[in-house]
Amino acid sequence: MIGARAFGGVLLAVGVIAFVATLNVGDGWQASGPRLAPAVASALLVVLSAVFLIRPADDELLAHLKESTKDTHWPTPVALVGLLIGYALTLDVFGYALATAIFYWLAAWLLGSRSPVRDFVIAVVLGVVTSYAFSEWLNVQLPNGPWGV
Secondary structure, three states: OHHHHHHHHHHHHHHHHHHHHHOOOOOOOOOOOOOHHHHHHHHHHHHHHHHHHHOOOOHHHHHHHHHHHOOOOOHHHHHHHHHHHHHHHHHHHHOHHHHHHHHHHHHHHHOOOOOHHHHHHHHHHHHHHHHHHHHHHOOOOOOOOOOOO
């Protein structure tokens, strides 16, 4: 019970800090503005934290969690988190298209894909098409990297 309340308290603090930081972004609350999505996400985080604070986990929920995670191969999610951190750190170095292609390819491999050539092709297409769509259609400039892609 204490763990769930502590987790709820941490979530509440993060949600409030995120919401306060969101108030300093942009000028208005338009649907296409930079403030709406972070404000909604931080408000949902505050609601989630309230659930943890008001109704912490009971024994039935804990038993279900133990049962559902007993066969989990924990190195895979840990490696995916490490890969995600590496992706965030390499965005400026490699550029969005290349870093995204590398991330998709390695993530598919970590998740057990057995077709590395197919995964590579899909990763490159996704990285380049996504970068082009953001840059040209949405006018959102993503990191280019040393090759200008």
